[in-house]
Amino acid sequence: MKRIIHILTIVLAFYRFADAQGYKNPVISGFHPDPSVCRVGNDYYLVTSSFEYFPGVPVFHSKDLINWTKIGHCLTRPSQLKLDKCGSSAGIYAPTIRYHEGRFYMVTTNVSAGGNFYVHTDDPAGEWSQPIFVEQGGIDPTLYFEDGKSYFISNGKGITISEIDLKTGKRLTESKIVWGGTGGRYPESPHLYKKDGWYYMLISEGGTEYGHKMTIARSRSIYGPYDSNPANPILTHINENAQSNPIQGTGHGDFVQAHDGSWWVVFLGFRPQSLLHHVLGRETFLAPVRWDTNAWPVINGNGTVDLDMKVPTLPLKPVKQPDYSTSFNESKLGVDWVYLRNPFIKYYSLTEKKGSLRLKSSPITLDEHDSPTFVGRRQEHIDFSATTLLSLKNATEDDQAGITAYYSPQAHYDLFLKKSKDGKHKVFLNYKMGVLNHLANEVEIPGDHVYLQVKGDKDFYSFYYSIDGKEFKFLNKINVWYLSSETNGGFTGVLLGLYAQSKNKNTKAYGDFDEFIYKPTL
Structure with a gap:
């Protein structure tokens, strides 16, 4: 009887291992x-x-x-x-x-x-x-x-x-x-x-x-x-x-x-x-x-x-593969999106333009321990790309809206659209690293809408823009180090965020984000 139980135990262990292989x-x-x-x-x-x-x-x-x-x-x-x-x-x-x-x-x-x-x-x-x-x-x-x-x-x-x-x-x-x-x-x-x-x-x-x-x-x-x-x-x-x-x-x-x-x-x-x-x-x-x-x-x-x-597991129950991208067609943001601190909801809308997330410029900036107009999702892969389509409206030279690779108020890389004094729109790339603010590039574009893109790999964040969403032009790249916990301290990780901010407390500007496409890359 003991021999039979022993054999049955081996058989059951084999089937369990065969059912789930790591x-x-x-x-x-x-x-x-x-x-x-x-x-x-x-x-x-x-x-x-x-x-x-x-x-x-x-x-x-x-x-x-x-x-x-x-x-x-x-x-x-x-x-x-x-x-x-x-x-x-x-x-x-x-x-x-x-x-x-x-x-x-x-x-x-x-x-x-x-x-x-x-x-x-x-x-x-x-x-x-x-x-x-x-x-x-x-x-x-x-x-x-x-x-x-x-x-x-x-x-x-x-x-x-x-x-x-x-x-x-x-x-x-x-x-x-x-x-x-x-x-x-x-x-x-x-x-x-x-x-x-x-x-x-x-x-x-x-x-x-x-x-x-x-x-x-x-x-x-x-x-x-x-x-x-x-x-x-x-x-x-x-x-x-x-x-x-x-x-x-x-x-x-x-x-x-x-x-x-x-x-x-x-x-x-x-x-x-x-x-x-x-x-x-x-x-x-x-x-x-x-x-x-x-x-x-x-x-x-x-x-x-x-x-x-490579260990035996429970019988695997695969779930639906995550859709990392967002079209902003729903009545509320999905569970992957978060705000910085308690949000001022009046600056956010998913209804004023169907299929768009409208972010209204706030005088609170990403550099402050406060709640800027910002929504973000966690960076989940070392190699990735994140792309958004942005239109900037009612803006002056004091307003900006864009995408950020954000770790903290002292550490974030911002790719944004802004209107210059002569009424033209420009894409800017700025690095915030402690007390250092570095403007890495600026490019004039023909209208008030642009595709903005961040790519990450093991060593660098790279930044691109496009007018048609097909041909992306390289702006600059920078080491990942300056957004790391080792450099900045702290317990969090990088979020990829959409934001709008202004130097003018009476601003009427807003950014319409028509999509957010996040893709892991190999």
């Missing part, structure tokens, strides 16, 4: 850091950080942990998310998503306004509740539920836990520090799991950079003491065996047990591309976990991961 990392590309995941039946839901962008906390859905579809955002109303004049890489940090008694909870920190809070919903693709704030300091909070009790965990001077009233957020017990990590700096991103009678506390250490790592401890009691895994860290690319890996900065993860019983971890990392600079931001990666009874979890065998993961 996947490519990252599973969610571009600026999507600090992933957290939960499972409901055969469905998986994932959230990531959003910082100064609105709406906040994108929500993804998957059937296989590999193919993800963005279905909405948790924070879609200014009453949920106050970002007024917040700094770059401020705002919303490190969310966690959990499912409890038929309801989804997303807990996070607004470091610019209010601190730790959570929202809830019965439909993760729909509207979420108003925030419920918790008076426990630190960042990177998570929720844990057991035996009718709700626990709130965050990091401050150490990993801290308290019991709360889930309806009100009020603490029912004093906050207690239960673990300080293994000695790495910035112990953060705690997540708690219970398995085989053990409470496992997963955290990250080392800072969200090249020294990032994931460590774990366990206890028989939720309040500790927690004993560190002798094999820590369980995930890192700081060691020699991963020094040349194209994925770096791995950490800040969340475990999930799949519906077939297997364990997985989602986590962040980044892909250096030019002299070890990265501009896509921190992305979402996936790895298998071996977690035997009463044992410590082991990630992908040796605690490292690859772009090409």
